[in-house]
Amino acid sequence: xxxxxxxxxxxxxxxxxxxxxxxxxxxxxxxxxxxxxxxxxxxxxxxxxxxxxxxxxxxxxxxxxxxxxxxxxxxxxxxxxxxxxxxxxxxxxxxxxxxxxxxxxxxxxxxxxxxxxxxxxxxxxxxxxxxxxxxxxxxxxxxxxxxxxxxxxxxxxxxxxxxxxxxxxxxxxxxxxxxxxxxxxxxxxxxxxxxxxxxxxxxxxxxxxxxxxxxxxxxxxxxxxxxxxxxxxxxxxxxxxxxxxxxxxxxxxxxxxxxxxxxxxxxxxxxxxxxxxxxxxxxxxxxxxxxxxxxxxxxxxxxxxxxxxxxxxxxxxxxxxxxxxxxxxxxxxxxxxxxxxxxxxxxxxxxxxxxxxxxxxxxxxxxxxxxxxxxxxxxxxxxxxxxxxxxxxxxxxxxxxxxxxxxxxxxxxxxxxxxxxxxxxxxxxxxxxxxxxxxxxxxxxxxxxxxxxxxxxxxxxxxxxxxxxxxxxxxxxxxxxxxxxxxxxxxxxxxxxxxxxxxxxxxxxxxxxxxxxxxxxxxxxxxxxxxxxxxxxxxxxxxxxxxxxxxxxxxxxxxxxxxxxxxxxxxxxxxxxxxxxxxxxxxxxxxxxxxxxxxxxxxxxxxxxxxxxxxxxxxxxxxxxxxxxxxxxxxxxxxxxxxxxxxx
Numbered sequence: 001x002x003x004x005x006x007x008x009x010x011x012x013x014x015x016x017x018x019x020x021x022x023x024x025x026x027x028x029x030x031x032x033x034x035x036x037x038x039x040x041x042x043x044x045x046x047x048x049x050x051x052x053x054x055x056x057x058x059x060x061x062x063x064x065x066x067x068x069x070x071x072x073x074x075x076x077x078x079x080x081x082x083x084x085x086x087x088x089x090x091x092x093x094x095x096x097x098x099x100x101x102x103x104x105x106x107x108x109x110x111x112x113x114x115x116x117x118x119x120x121x122x123x124x125x126x127x128x129x130x131x132x133x134x135x136x137x138x139x140x141x142x143x144x145x146x147x148x149x150x151x152x153x154x155x156x157x158x159x160x161x162x163x164x165x166x167x168x169x170x171x172x173x174x175x176x177x178x179x180x181x182x183x184x185x186x187x188x189x190x191x192x193x194x195x196x197x198x199x200x201x202x203x204x205x206x207x208x209x210x211x212x213x214x215x216x217x218x219x220x221x222x223x224x225x226x227x228x229x230x231x232x233x234x235x236x237x238x239x240x241x242x243x244x245x246x247x248x249x250x251x252x253x254x255x256x257x258x259x260x261x262x263x264x265x266x267x268x269x270x271x272x273x274x275x276x277x278x279x280x281x282x283x284x285x286x287x288x289x290x291x292x293x294x295x296x297x298x299x300x301x302x303x304x305x306x307x308x309x310x311x312x313x314x315x316x317x318x319x320x321x322x323x324x325x326x327x328x329x330x331x332x333x334x335x336x337x338x339x340x341x342x343x344x345x346x347x348x349x350x351x352x353x354x355x356x357x358x359x360x361x362x363x364x365x366x367x368x369x370x371x372x373x374x375x376x377x378x379x380x381x382x383x384x385x386x387x388x389x390x391x392x393x394x395x396x397x398x399x400x401x402x403x404x405x406x407x408x409x410x411x412x413x414x415x416x417x418x419x420x421x422x423x424x425x426x427x428x429x430x431x432x433x434x435x436x437x438x439x440x441x442x443x444x445x446x447x448x449x450x451x452x453x454x455x456x457x458x459x460x461x462x463x464x465x466x467x468x469x470x471x472x473x474x475x476x477x478x479x480x481x482x483x484x485x486x487x488x489x490x491x492x493x494x495x496x497x498x499x500x501x502x503x504x505x506x507x508x509x510x511x512x513x514x515x516x517x518x519x520x521x522x523x524x525x526x527x528x529x530x531x532x533x534x535x536x537x538x539x540x541x542x543x544x545x546x547x548x549x550x551x552x553x554x555x556x557x558x559x560x561x562x563x564x565x566x567x568x569x570x571x572x573x574x575x576x577x578x579x580x581x582x583x584x585x586x587x588x589x590x591x592x593x594x595x596x597x598x599x600x601x602x603x604x605x606x607x608x609x610x611x612x613x614x615x616x617x618x619x620x621x622x623x624x625x626x627x628x629x630x631x632x633x634x635x636x637x638x639x640x641x642x643x644x645x646x647x648x
Contacts, residue, residue: 005287007319008294009041009111010034014313015101021310023066025232030304032062034313035097036261037297038110043093044290045319046114048441049121052265052280054094056196056256057086057163059230061098064161067232068239072102076129079156083147085131087140088165088194089122089445090282092130104129111318114441116618116626121442124617135445136409137382138171140164141191145181148188161190167199167359170208170381175220181249182221189249190242191222194229196258198267198278199382201362206276208381213253222251229254261300262293277362287323332495335529336433338469339491340365342476343402347373350480354394356380356387358405363493364433366404384409388417388430395426400480407432407448407490415454421486422458428486429479430455435465435490436580437615438530440623447615448490453585455488456558462510463557465490465528465580467500471555474508490557494620496529498536500553511561515568519550522638523569526578527554527587534624535578537631538638545635547642557587560594566601574641578629579610586610609634 015034018027035058043049065072069082086095096119100110105119105128112118119127122135132143144162151158168174181189199207210216217224223245227234235254242250258278259265265280285293298315305312347353347369355369356378370377380387384405391401403410410432411418421428432451440447455461462483466472472491479487506514513525516532517539524535532553539549552568554560569575575595579586588608595601609629616626624630628637 003323004320005291005323006317007041007044007290007321008315009038009107009318010313011316012100012103012107016103017313018310019066025236026304026308028062028066028232029059030301030308030310031066031101032059033261033297033301033304035062035094035101037294037301038097038100039094040262040285040290040293040297041318042097042110042113044284045111046441047284048282048439049093049113049284050090050282051093051285052198052258052267052278053088053090053165053194053196054092055260055262055265056229056258057091057194058094058098059232059260060163060192060194060235060254060256061091061095063232063235065098065102067236069161070158076104079154080158082158082161083131084161084163085134085140085143086123086163087134087143088137088163088168089134090165091163091194092119092121092123095123099129114617114619116616116622118618120444120617122445124443133445135443136413137165137168138173140168141174141177141181141189144189144191145177145184145186148186149184151188159188159190161192163192163194166193166195166197166204166210167207167382169193169210169213170359170383172383172385178217178220178222185247186249187246191249191251193251193253194256195253196256196267198258198271198281199359200281201277201279203271203276207359207379208383217251217253222249224251224253226253226255229256230260262296265293287321332497333469333499334495335466335469335472335491336363336365336493338472339431339476340368342473343369344372345473346476346480347376350400352399353402353480354378354399355402356391356404358382358384358387358409360405360433363406364404364431384414385417388414388421391428392417392421392424392426395421395428396424400427400429402429402431404431404433406434406446407451408434408446411448411451411454418455419458422460425460426486427483429476430486430488432488432490434493436492436528436530437611437623437627437629438492438620439494440615440617440620443617444615449582449611449615450585451488451490452557452581452587456585456590460485462487462559463490464488464555465557466555467527467529467532467553468496468502470502471508475555478508478510490528492529494530497533498529500529500532502553511556511559512564513552513554513556513568515550516553517549517551519548520571521548521642522576523550523552523572523574524576524578524634525552525554525587525591527557528580531578531580531629534629534631534634538634541631541635542638545639547638549638554587558590560590562594562598562601565591565594566598569601569604572604574605574607576607576609576638578634579608581610583608583610583612
């Protein structure tokens with residue numbers, strides 16, 4: 001095959017062959033390792049996914065579906081079924097593999113992880129076998145309470161089993177749900193803690209140490225057991241004991257290994273090999289790594305088949321690829337890298353700068369600051385509300401806090417705390433990473449499309465989304481040095497689709513954008529690398545149709561200078577605004593409000609483009625096209641408008 005390699009998966013029939021030969025704990029291990037193989041291949045096909053968490057939970061999932069739960073016996077729609085779901089959500093590629101093995105989802109569906117019309121990157125109720133939508137952590141036990149209470153009210157039987165992550169236990173809602181479940185004597189709940197002891201990239205004890213979990217759960221009135229989460233005998237013994245406990249909720253603390261089943265991905269080894277940083281939490285493995293991992297798994301599977309005297313599974317060829325191809329994203333600009341560099345630069349100039357993180361240090365570009373200024377770096381774990389209020393206290397003490405998390409969590413989960421801070425007339429910089437629609441593979445729980453409206457409801461916060469590295473540094477320094485009040489900076493997490501070039505006379509001035517491309521037939525105002533890329537690509541398409549498109553970058557999302565807008569839209573009867581956000585509360589509405597307040601601008605028409613339904617999951621191109629925000633859709637819209645009398 002030369003410089004090519006193959007991606008293979010084990011089909012449903014091979015699982016059925018094992019299952020029909022009779023279940024025992026050795027066969028469960030074989031099924032689990034076959035599911036590990038499929039998990040690895042599906043993530044490789046998708047190009048992203050969460051491997052470490054999936055691999056740590058696969059033995060628990062396999063035990064539950066094929067040995068303990070009544071779901072396969074009763075059916076996934078039977079009200080008397082046992083209800084099982086994962087609260088942490090990262091482990092869904094592994095759960096999908098188990099659901100395929102159980103015949104609940106199809107083999108073909110499993111191959112469409114993170115694809116439009118396929119399987120979302122976090123659990124979603126539209127997928128057979130998935131009981132809830134998850135991804136935002138801490139909600140699972142509360143949801144389990146609702147299921148359990150509902151079963152009792154309806155007279156339905158069956159247990160409710162919920163899997164949580166250990167890092168997830170840092171979320172405040174977890175502890176609210178623990179005490180209410182016990183107080184309300186909800187006895188048909190079983191919580192399993194996947195205690196793999198590693199969070200996104202560091203050991204849990206380095207982020208926020210959990211200390212004695214048994215005593216903590218017991219103090220809340222739960223019945224507690226602990227065992228190795230990869231040992232089927234121990235798992236069975238614990239569930240047998242749980243059957244005898246009928247007066248309170250129950251919790252199993254399952255000691256697991258992140259990345260279990262692939263030697264070099266297993267937590268202790270992986271941490272040692274990479275200076276204490278776990279690198280297999282998310283993302284797809286490189287080609288050579290994938291081949292090494294599936295080679296190791298297939299050897300284990302072959303040996304187990306021999307031990308059990310069963311036929312080796314079929315490995316079905318799914319895709320053949322060129323090996324070690326350098327992708328565009330491997331060399332593209334990342335605004336988060338510019339942010340990381342600018343943060344250190346600003347930290348050297350300002351001794352009052354304090355950076356706060358919510359267990360996303362690597363994703364948010366904070367590692368350099370942490371190394372340079374460890375005393376001014378505060379790791380808060382998965383607890384955004386606590387982090388934001390702590391930032392409020394720091395600001396009241398005269399410091400300048402820079403608060404970091406994914407935008408969808410920071411803007412919404414801690415919105416009340418952000419509001420309280422805003423009433424104290426202090427200055428805080430909130431950085432909402434992973435802003436907007438793309439990447440869409442993880443699904444709606446991670447797509448930050450409400451943050452502009454949530455921050456925009458506060459009248460003393462300036463909202464900015466930079467389009468490139470230069471503007472990222474400008475936004476951070478302006479927020480720190482020139483802003484009168486607090487600021488929110490939106491940063492996309494992906495590599496930029498193209499490097500946006502600003503005009504030579506560009507100046508970062510509040511309320512003013514910049515013209516990236518002159519044109520005479522139509523005007524688009526957009527912001528950020530994703531939507532500006534689509535607008536610029538649309539201009540190339542339109543140029544072939546003799547349509548000249550003017551493209552304007554507007555990084556100020558809730559401050560538009562009236563005179564600037566009049567100047568930039570002069571000669572056009574319509575302004576098209578593209579939002580990387582829900583239509584409600586985005587830049588489009590800000591522009592519309594400015595237009596309504598000015599006699600000249602009021603005569604123009606505005607078209608607001610953005611998201612107006614739950615966001616789709618899939619590849620960037622699939623999802624942009626689905627929402628009508630890709631270059632071709634924009635070009636088609638403008639072409640259709642050109643047939644009218646308006647000059648747009």
